[in-house]
Amino acid sequence: MSGRGEWTLVGRDDELKTIEDVVSARLPGLVLVGDAGVGKTRLLREALARAADDGVECHWVSATGAARSIPFGAVSHLIPAPTRPRADPVGLVVSVERDFARRTGDRPVVIGIDDAHLLDEPSAGLLHQLAVHGLAVAVATVRAGEPLSDALTSLWAGSGRRLDVRPLPATAVEHLLDEAAPGPLDAISRRRLTHLADGNPLLLRELLADAMDTGGLSESRGVWRWRGTASGSPRLAELVSARLRALEPAARRVLEVVACGEPLPLALLERCTDPAAIEAAERSGMAVAERSGARTALRMAHPLYGEALRASMPASRARTVFGQLVDVLASMPLRRRDDALVAGVWQLRSGTVRHPGIALAAARQALERFDIDLAERLVRTAYDAGQGWEAQWLLARVLQYQARSQEAFDMLPPTPPSGSKRLAIWAITRAGLLYWGLDRIDEAHETLLMVPEGAPGHDLTEATRSWVLFYDGRCEAALTVGQAVLNRSDTGVRAASWATMGAASAAGMLGRLGLAAELAEQGRAVLAAEPERLPWNEAQVGLGLCYARYAAGQLTGAAELADQGYRDAVASDARGMVAVWAGFRGIIGKTQGRLDAAEADLREAIALVEENDQYHLVRTYWAELAGVRALAGDLPGARRWLAAADARARAANRVFHPWVELNRAWVEVAQGDLTAAIRTARNAADLARDSEQPTIEAVALYECARFGEPEPVRDRLVDLADRIGGIAATLASAADGLASDDGPTLETAADDLVACGHTLLAAEVLGAASRAYARHGRPRVAVAQRAATLARECRSVRTPLLAADTPGVEQASLTRRERDVAMLAVTLPSRSIADRLGLSVNTVNNNLARVFTKLGVRNRKELAVVLGHDQPAAVAGHPSHSTVHSR
Incomplete structure (x- = not known):
């Protein structure tokens, strides 16, 4: 609408x-x-x-x-x-x-x-x-x-x-946003629009209309982002202009100061303006006083009042006000955590740099809060004002976060600066640029080893090394290095958060979920001892445990962490953090079979981070989207997303390479080429073994069983089950049940899968159990009903095991070759099938004829319906109802 x-x-x-x-x-x-x-x-x-x-x-x-x-x-x-x-x-x-x-x-x-x-x-x-x-x-x-x-x-x-009639509650405003926006909004845009509307539907209407007219609302990857302000809309200005005109000049001047600096401590405001005028401004109802700790601060009674006042102020007046505010604040003790950041922003808006040291401190705080664009503006101000090596390094760091790797690398000095305190931050920044930015993997590891034990910042360097080792698929080393950092008595907050991220993630990939939980508690204990709790540090601890739970198959617990992390990131207005958590929610949702939610989360993650993909996560998100579309039966969409992922292939982030290949296998399933899918899944298992991820290796091997070949992977799954237990043991049991057509074994495995949130796998395994019971003359209605209930929770998902529940397909007892030919025949002519499978056209047609006989269908159109394709496509210019021999 x-x-x-x-x-x-x-x-x-x-x-x-x-x-x-x-x-x-x-x-x-x-x-x-x-x-x-x-x-x-x-x-x-x-x-x-x-x-x-x-x-x-x-x-x-x-x-x-x-x-x-x-x-x-x-x-x-x-x-x-x-x-x-x-x-x-x-x-x-x-x-x-x-x-x-x-x-x-x-x-x-x-x-x-x-x-x-x-x-x-x-x-x-x-x-x-x-x-x-x-x-x-x-x-x-x-x-x-x-x-x-x-x-x-x-x-x-x-x-x-x-x-x-009070303002609408936030939930009602969000409902209106869902109705009125041109498409799904990213979470930060929703939060900002909800805040600015402040429960007023007319303001929300005008904000959206103005954004559509001015281009402040733009679409990326199916997600809409609001990048505008309220100050440009004449209609919005009209809504408050009458109240502004009624103000006394002195009260208006006070409100202009409040609008520029809100929330503004009363003690600071009293140094800038007359107390009587402050009282008059408060009596007008356009400003309200509120208590925050020991401070009383004034803010505008509605966000729009501040927008309208700032928009109506001449540029010279605004610069004067901001300059006055920053001078007063700089003369006071900067006791509160955000004081330097506030002063830095005011200095930017004043247009002059009278306190370059404050600009540098503000840039650090902006970076800690992951406000990268603001950090760049602040640090460039400090750098241009001659703040030296600190500003140069921080600017390189900001450029790194913006994925401007070569520019950042050129900004950073090629050799360590003098002074041992600077060596660690130089090494950390350079290593990150070498690893993620330039694909110079070995140089990155060598750079981190340049900081000797006992040197200042060694804990942070080692924590970074743990993190980089994890992403490079060296999980055992990442765990060892991260544990050592967390066991030190002098580990700082940032080092603890980074070490927890690397070590806990690695422990989860190695199948040691209990250890991962212990490491997360260690990290949280260090963070809790510090009064200044920064959201990114908290997020890294949570991410480490979330990786661990996901890898260990504990999807319910992983989803809880991802949901909480996402909410916290939105509340912190941290775009990069929202993207990471949204991506994780999408990956978990896809695994559980919640395709609509998974696609929405993954699209949001891509839209938020694609422009500044410092850690090259977008490739994984694109591959996961390909898997989502493949599971939904959308082959063209799946191919597009997989091609986008392949275009971003890099040597870094080896830990995600098997994840990409597993999604490639599902695209091949959507193509109907189960043989190729099995081959790709085996390759993913090899990549997971090489990158020390036995949990992901177990998942990849079990994919082969899902695709119809449980027997060849059964022994390796048993070996992994003996080694790491957990999800590997459950998957080994399920594969054994599929290979031996053992209903009780399958039912037990399904119970374990349900307990840890694997809804889609459980639906498949229960369906297989129901068929096994029926084939052995012991039909279990309750099992079939449970399988159907779980399958309904994964609506629109298409997998070979779920397709086997289609009436007539399972009873037809298709051979592997017949199934491959049947799946491909829905979208490809016989010549293309022959080329893909390495067969003659006659062999393809003979197999297809046997498929038609076994399934009781007459043509490809009927075959598509039986195989669960709602809208079979025409094949190579021939109508979809043509018989096999017309090919």
Whole structure:
């Protein structure tokens, strides 16, 4: 829906019930009081529409400033026609009362009055008479703060009622966003728009309309991002201009200062402005005071007020205010965590650099909060002001985060700077650029080893090494190095978070989930001892445990961590963190068979991080999206995403290479080439073994069983089960059950899979168990029903094992070759199938003929339906209903 259409009424159930009660009780009236744009008119229209549906006679009165000078102008349509030309005011009122008295019977009459504060006095008096005499129920909207006539005031002062219409709750605003936005919004855009609208649907409508008009709302990979502000919309400015014009000049100047620096400590504000003017600004209702610890701060009463004030200020005035604020703050002790960052931002906006040291400190804080764009602006200010090596290094770090690797590498000095304290941060930055930016893997490891034990920052260097070793698929070494860092008594917060990320992730990949949990607790203990808890440090500890749980097959626990991490990242307004957690949620969702949610999360992750993909995670996200589309049966979409992933192939991040190959195998399944899929899954298993991921190796081997060949992988799965237990043991049991057609073994494995959140695998295994029981003459209805229930939770998922539950397919007992030919025949002609499988065309046609006979179908169209393809495509220019011999 367009942002300009009428929106669904949400979040107003209580208000609608109150209006309904007033009408049912035939009270004289109800006055709805609220700020402009809060939704009073929409609420009144909905209430009258519902009343009309219930048989109530309803009338609408719309008051305007233009009609205010015309006596009875607003209610002229309520006056009987013969009365209008000649009646005096008293006679006119009597005539209307008689007319309404004739209408009133067993059902009430309701008059809705919009913007009642704009009524002319005669109209207000007439409506009052109708209400107090019981001839109509008056329900009026009034803008908060507007003066009212005695006639209106009496509507609630007597037996009528007054209802304050409050801003919508955040959940209702998000519902409106879902309805009105052109497509799914990323979480940070949703949060910012929700905050700025502050429960006011009109403001939200105008924000979206302005964003669409100005390009502030843009789409990337199916996800929409809001990059605009509220200051550019004339309509938004109009909503507050009247209140601004009514301000005294001194109060307005105070509000301009507050708007520039909000929330602004009162002690700081008193150094900039007159106390009496501060009081006047607060009395205006446009600024409110709030307590934060030992400080009292002033902020604008609504986010839009600040936007409108800043937009209306001349540039010279704004620069003067920001310069004044930064000078005052710089003269005070910067005790609070964000003081330097706030001062740095004010200095940027002042247009002059009087405190370059503050700009550098602010850049560090912005980087810690993962606000990369702000960090770049701040650090360039410090660098240009001559802050030396610190600014040069920090700028290289910022460029690294923006994936501008070569530029960052050129900025960083090629040799370590003098002074042992700088060696560690130089080595960490250079190693990250070499590994992720330039694919110079060995040089990266060598650089980290340049910092000797006992040197300042050695703990942070080793923590970084643990992290890099994990991503490079050296899990045993990553675990050893990370544990050593966490066991040190002098490990700092940042080193602890990085070491936990590397060590816990590696432990999970190695199948040591208990150890991973212990390492996460160690990391959290170090973080808890520090008063300054930075969100990225917390996130890295959580990520380490999330990797571990996912690799160990504990999908429920991994999903809980990912969901909490995602919520925390959104609350912190940290785009990069939101992207990482969204990506993880998508990977977990795909594994569980929740394809719609998985695709939404993965698209959001790509949209947020694609421009600044420092750690080259987008390739994995693209591959996972390919897997999602393949599981959904969308072969063209799957191929597109896989091609995008292949275009980003790099030597770094070896730990994810088998993950990419597993998704490639599913694309081959969607193509109908199970033989190729099995070969690719075996390759993924080899890659996982080489990168020290026995848990992922077990998953890859089990994919072969899912694709129809459990026997060749059974022994290796048993070896892994004996070695690491956990998910490997469950998958080994499931593969054994598939190979031996053992219903009880399969049912037990399914129970274990359900317990750890593997819904899709459990659905497949229970389906296989049901078929095994039936083949052995012991059908289990309960097992079949459980399998069907789990399969419904994975709606739209297509896998070979789920397809085997299609009536007739399992009983047909297709051979491996026949199944390969059948799956490919849905989309390919016989010649292409022959080329792909290395067969002659005659062999392909003979196999396809046997498939038709076994499945009882006559042509490829019917074959596609039996195999679960809802819309079989035409094959190579031939109609999809052609028989095998026409090929």
